[in-house]
Amino acid sequence: GSSFAQLRTRLQLFLYETLCNLRISEMFDIIIDFPDSEPALNDLKLALSKTHQYPQLVTSLHQTFERRLLHPGANTSDIITQYISTIKALHQLDPSGTTLAAISKPIQAYLRGRPDTVRSIVTGLT
Secondary structure (H helix, E strand, O other): OHHHHHHHHHHHHHHHHHHHHHHHHOHHHHHHHOOOOHHHHHHHHHHHHHHOOHHHHHHHHHHHHHHHOOOOOOOHHHHHHHHHHHHHHHHHHOOOOHHHHHHHHHHHHHHHHOOOHHHHHHHHHO
C-alpha cells in the first residue's frame, strides 16, 4: 500500500521534472511562437508548480538569450520583438513577475547599449 503510493509519487515527480527539462530546453522557441505555443507554456507552468525548477528556467533562458539574441549580429528590432514576446509568455507562465524580472535585466541592459534602440522602438510604434 504505502510503498506503492511512494513509488507513484516519485514516478510522478520524475515525469514532471522530465517534462520541465524538455520545455525549458524549448523555451526560446516557445517564446518566439507565442501565443501559438500556449499549450507548451501551460505544460511548463504545471510542471514548474510541481518541481519548482524556476532557477533552471532563468539560467537556461539567460544562456539562450546570450547565444541567440544578445549579440551584435542580431537586429535590434528583432531583439525588441523577442523581448515583447518574452514579457507576454513569462507573464502567463508566472503572473507574479518574478521570473520576468530575473530574465529582463540583461535584455534591458543590452538594449540600452545599442545605439539604434530608440529609433527601432519609434519605428515599431509608427
